[in-house]
Amino acid sequence: MRPTEDTEKRIKNINIVIDSESNKRVFSNILQAFEKSKAKESTPADRPNIWRMIFRNPLTKLAAAVVIIVAVGLFLGRDWHTPSNPIAEPRLMAQSTVKKMSLMSLRMAYQRGGFDALDRQFRDTLDVIRPQSLSISMQELLEGVNGS
Amino acid sequence: MLDDKLLVWKFNRGSINSLSRIYEKYRDDLLRLAAALLNDIGDAEDIVQDVFIGFAQSAGRFQLTGSLKGYLATCVANRARNRNIAAHRRRTDRLNGNGPVTSNLETPDQRLMDSEELRQLSNAMAQLPYEQREAITLHLYGGMKFREIGLLQKVSIKTTQSRYRCGLDRLRSILNSEVQK
Numbered sequence A: 001m002r003p004t005e006d007t008e009k010r011i012k013n014i015n016i017v018i019d020s021e022s023n024k025r026v027f028s029n030i031l032q033a034f035e036k037s038k039a040k041e042s043t044p045a046d047r048p049n050i051w052r053m054i055f056r057n058p059l060t061k062l063a064a065a066v067v068i069i070v071a072v073g074l075f076l077g078r079d080w081h082t083p084s085n086p087i088a089e090p091r092l093m094a095q096s097t098v099k100k101m102s103l104m105s106l107r108m109a110y111q112r113g114g115f116d117a118l119d120r121q122f123r124d125t126l127d128v129i130r131p132q133s134l135s136i137s138m139q140e141l142l143e144g145v146n147g148s
Numbered sequence B: 001m002l003d004d005k006l007l008v009w010k011f012n013r014g015s016i017n018s019l020s021r022i023y024e025k026y027r028d029d030l031l032r033l034a035a036a037l038l039n040d041i042g043d044a045e046d047i048v049q050d051v052f053i054g055f056a057q058s059a060g061r062f063q064l065t066g067s068l069k070g071y072l073a074t075c076v077a078n079r080a081r082n083r084n085i086a087a088h089r090r091r092t093d094r095l096n097g098n099g100p101v102t103s104n105l106e107t108p109d110q111r112l113m114d115s116e117e118l119r120q121l122s123n124a125m126a127q128l129p130y131e132q133r134e135a136i137t138l139h140l141y142g143g144m145k146f147r148e149i150g151l152l153q154k155v156s157i158k159t160t161q162s163r164y165r166c167g168l169d170r171l172r173s174i175l176n177s178e179v180q181k
Helices: A003-012 A020-041 A050-056 A058-077 A088-128 B002-012 B016-038 B041-057 B068-096 B116-126 B130-140 B146-153 B157-180
Strands: none
Touching: A003 B130, A003 B157, A020 B016, A020 B041, A050 A058, B002 B016, B002 B068, B016 B041, B016 B068, B016 B116, B016 B130, B041 B068, B068 B130, B068 B146, B116 B130, B116 B157, B130 B146, B130 B157, B146 B157
16 A cells, blocks of 8 residues: 555544533434524525525526516517507697587578578588598688688 | 425525535535544534534525535635634734734533544644645545636646645645555
8 A cells, every 4th residue: 555545544534422411412403403404594684585596596597587588578579669559649639620610600600691591501501510520710610701 | 406406496485404414414514624634523514514504504595506515515614724724823823913812722512522533634734735625625525627616716627637736645645654654
């Protein structure tokens, strides 16, 4: 046997004798610490963190990365410039102006020619206010009333 | 290794039997390691007890990445190093007349029977530089690889191997000379 191996063996095989009574006492101290840590483990403050659990496992880490990438992709892929529904407010405003102008023309027609003029103006207004028309000029509406 | 993994798994789930088996399995090697590093059997016992208490407190969240024996041996080596630094500081303070004079007598609670063999080895080890002592004891008692010891000592694997070989040669000559006396 080589001298190095001989020394290694000699060091490794050094005998130690342990007093069993005090050894039990030491182990009971270790057990106490173990029991305390078990009691502490059950408190909510020491419960495992969900994020730590996710990032500890490579598979859940990959799944989390995929979810984040898909979410970001959906967010960026959305067309922000062409909304699928037209904005309702301007049309309502246009309709409101048309109504206002129609009422004015009907009132003026009644003041000038009574019920017959009102009836005529009413028909003319219905002809002018077609569903596709949103921009109606005051001149068009008052055409019949003014007699032109 | 697999046996250790299983023991740790059960230990994390609160098995006292697993803790007891781990303690019985590694106690002797850790005591030898600490005694060789500290040259004081009372301190060695304290350190091994502290390491096992720390280990027991980590139940439920302990994660084994390498070997369990290597982990416990590293804990013992770190504590032994800190104790040596503290002892050195106390000695310096005493020499300067700053600190209290303390006795280095053995504690009455000592459970390790002081064998002649162990005393001889401890004395021989005490004559080696601390890094060589650490390399030898961690490799032989801690079952650690030179790469792991190098990481602990923050040196290359070559330096660790050289420390080990030099230390072993010197230890052999010290032990042989003591036998001849």
